[in-house]
Amino acid sequence: MNNRIFYFTGTGNSLAIARQMAASLGGAEITPMAAMPGGYVGQEEERIGLVFPVFAWGMPRMAAEFAKALRPRTGQYVFAIATNGGSPGRTLVQLSKILRAIGSNLDGGFAVRGDFLISMQSQTEMALIKFIGWLGGKNVPGFAKDRFREISKTVEEKKSHGAETSNASLNFLGSLMYGFSIKMFARMDKGYSATDACVSCGACVRLCPRENITLANGRPIWHQDCEYCFACMAFCPQSAIAWKGAIPSDPKHHPDVTLSDVLLR
Ligand SMILES: Cc1cc2nc3c(=O)[nH]c(=O)nc-3n(C[C@H](O)[C@H](O)[C@H](O)COP(=O)(O)O)c2cc1C
Ligand code: SF4
Ligand code: SF4
Incomplete structure (x- = not known):
């Protein structure tokens, strides 16, 4: 298989787009990050993709742990899709730094809104989700279904595409919130x-x-x-x-x- 995609998902958005990417690339091995606790050493694949949700303006623990243990081969195109509710913050910059620390690079970093958002009956949760959306301001990313064609073309052509983020104020706030939130x-x-x-x-x-x-x-x-x-x-x-x-x-x-x-x- 020419391509390999690792995913982490809670409510299915990230798996859904991982599958769509696999289909548009003409096939990819799709593996849950949870099944790879020791990470992965790149083989003959042309592209390695990581697809996961944004949690508290950053990477879920599992995605960060997986990225730290990943060892892409030199020359492999590494891309990531971070699905989110409207405010990704600096999630993909976080991933980019992890990859640089292991001598690799994030060649394409895409933040897309998940096509599905769970309705939490807890008022606190709903208020938090709305607050996150409001903070996203003008830099709210497009929905996965609307951006899919553009993203898959970029990945297919192995074009360089910098890590997408929210606006500066949300990036700053998100960076402050991430550490303690993810522990909590x-x-x-x-x-x-x-x-x-x-x-x-x-x-x-x-x-x-x-x-x-x-x-x-x-x-x-x-x-x-x-x-x-x-x-x-x-x-x-x-x-x-x-x-x-x-x-x-x-x-x-x-x-x-x-x-x-x-x-x-
Ligand atoms: C615990 C938690 C924290 C979240 N934090 C953020 C966030 O900081 N920014 C954001 O835009 N969306 C946030 N979301 C929304 C998810 O990123 C979004 O729904 C994503 O598409 C879920 O992907 P999945 O269906 O693959 O699990 C959060 C969701 C959860 C469950
Ligand atoms: S990680 Fe937590 S929320 Fe996710 S399936 Fe396990 S217990 Fe449920
Ligand atoms: S909580 Fe739901 S998934 Fe878990 S054992 Fe009960 S019925 Fe099955």
């Missing part, structure tokens, strides 16, 4: 609980990218090593996972991504 996310799973609709199927255990869920007496227990990615809640086939007592309304994930697509084990 590990324990955000304390807000999750399973309702009586749970049928003990274990899907949440099998899909969690951090192996952060176990079942006890047939019910999930979270272990405070969370990405706060929402995947367990979004893909539970019984809609049995609540966040602070509330279950988001349907749809809960990107329409092209199903539970079987996100099961990791």
